[in-house]
Amino acid sequence: MIGAWIEDLAWPEVAARIKDGWPVVVPIGARSKEHGHHLPMCTDYLLARAFCDGVVAQLPVLIAPVVDFGYYPAFIRYPGSQHIRSETFIALVSDILNLLLDQGARQLAIVNTGVSTEGPIQIVVRDLLSKRGVTVPVADIVRIGRNSAARLEQRFGGHGDEHETSVILAIDPSHVDMSRARPDYGTSPPPSVFVAPTQFRDDPTSGHHHSETGVRGDPSLASAEKGRLILDSAIAELVAGLRPLCP
Numbered sequence: 001m002i003g004a005w006i007e008d009l010a011w012p013e014v015a016a017r018i019k020d021g022w023p024v025v026v027p028i029g030a031r032s033k034e035h036g037h038h039l040p041m042c043t044d045y046l047l048a049r050a051f052c053d054g055v056v057a058q059l060p061v062l063i064a065p066v067v068d069f070g071y072y073p074a075f076i077r078y079p080g081s082q083h084i085r086s087e088t089f090i091a092l093v094s095d096i097l098n099l100l101l102d103q104g105a106r107q108l109a110i111v112n113t114g115v116s117t118e119g120p121i122q123i124v125v126r127d128l129l130s131k132r133g134v135t136v137p138v139a140d141i142v143r144i145g146r147n148s149a150a151r152l153e154q155r156f157g158g159h160g161d162e163h164e165t166s167v168i169l170a171i172d173p174s175h176v177d178m179s180r181a182r183p184d185y186g187t188s189p190p191p192s193v194f195v196a197p198t199q200f201r202d203d204p205t206s207g208h209h210h211s212e213t214g215v216r217g218d219p220s221l222a223s224a225e226k227g228r229l230i231l232d233s234a235i236a237e238l239v240a241g242l243r244p245l246c247p
Contacts, residue, residue, distance in 0.1 A: 003056030005063045015104070017062055021247035023107035024062045024100050027052050028093070028117060031068035034078035034200075036160035036215035038181040041080055043160070043168055044113040050171045051111055051144065054235030059246050064100070067093065070117045074200050078214055086120050093124045101134060107245040110138040111238065115158075118142075139241060145234030151226055154218035155185065159200075161217020163230065170227030181219035186211040 003022075006014055018024070029048030032041040040046075045068050052063045071089040075081040084092070097108055112121055118140050125136040145167075154162040169176050187210040189196065201209045 003059050003061040003063065005052075005056065005065075007065050014062065017060075018104045018106075020060075021106060022060050022062050023109060023242065023245040024064055024105045025052060025055065025109045025111055025242065026064045026067060026093075026096060026100075027111045027113070028067045028070060028121070029113040030070055030072055030082060031066075032080055032082045033072050034075045034081045034160075034214045035164065036181070036184070036213045036219065038177045038179075038219055039160050039165060039168060040175050043164060043175075046168060046171055046175065047113045047141070047164070048111060050167070050231060051113070051234055051238060054231070055111075055238050055242060058235075058239050059242055061242060061246065062105075064096065067096065070114055071120050072114060072116055074116060074198050075214070077199065077201055089117065090120045090123055093121060094127065097124065097128060097136065098132075101128075101132065108134070108136045109242060109245060110136060111144075112138055113141045113144075115140075115142060137241065137245075139238060144237060145230045147237070148226075148230045148233040151229060153221045154183075156188075157217030159211075159217070160213075160215035161219055162221040162226070163217070165219035165222035166224070166227035167230050167234075168227065169222055169224040170231050173224060176222075178220070178222070181222065182213070183218040183220060184211055184213045184215040185218070186216055188216075 027048035029044035031045045035043040048066045071086050072083045076083050128134045152162050157163050189208040199209050200211045
């Protein structure tokens with residue numbers, strides 16, 4: 001392995017790599033957030049780990065521990081789903097990045113596997129640029145690996161869908177119960193220039209919030225083959241984006 005996870009090293013080894021100019025990547029992925037009836041709550045965490053495992057195999061980078069608590073208000077009605085307030089999440093990510101900079105890191109990047117976390121993360125990185133003159137690039141899940149989206153068959157997706165299920169099948173099929181995977185497109189509003197926030201609910205009277213299973217899309221179409229193509233594409237994109245930061 002070329003790179004390394006910080007948690008696997010002793011602190012002098014971390015210090016030496018930071019001194020050598022290795023960039024530090026901070027992955028963000030919920031450890032406990034609903035993903036329908038067929039996927040585990042740790043789906044985002046598994047995605048973050050797999051993406052960064054692919055990166056450390058190819059680049060001299062340090063990967064910080066996965067930030068596994070975040071701002072996920074859409075899923076709070078599902079037991080076990082974790083969520084912290086936006087101001088708490090902003091403070092958490094800000095403290096992590098600032099401390100890494102204080103410890104000597106010169107290049108930082110974020111790999112974000114959430115959607116609702118995008119807004120708060122942008123506040124953090126814009127504040128860092130304003131206050132410390134540090135530019136922190138962010139890769140969000142809505143773009144990671146989407147070059148392979150043409151291979152998907154679902155009408156549309158967005159959560160616990162064919163895309164996510166396929167990638168988890170490629171990472172570790174023991175985490176997926178395909179016998180419980182079925183289409184659930186919910187009740188989505190007509191296409192518009194406006195985007196409204198959603199809070200997933202299994203109540204059929206809840207309008208565009210409705211999702212019987214907590215899914216948006218068709219996970220029954222997922223396969224490990226599709227997932228491997230998506231995962232390989234995602235890792236290639238991340239490596240290409242991070243390579244200019246490496247010594």
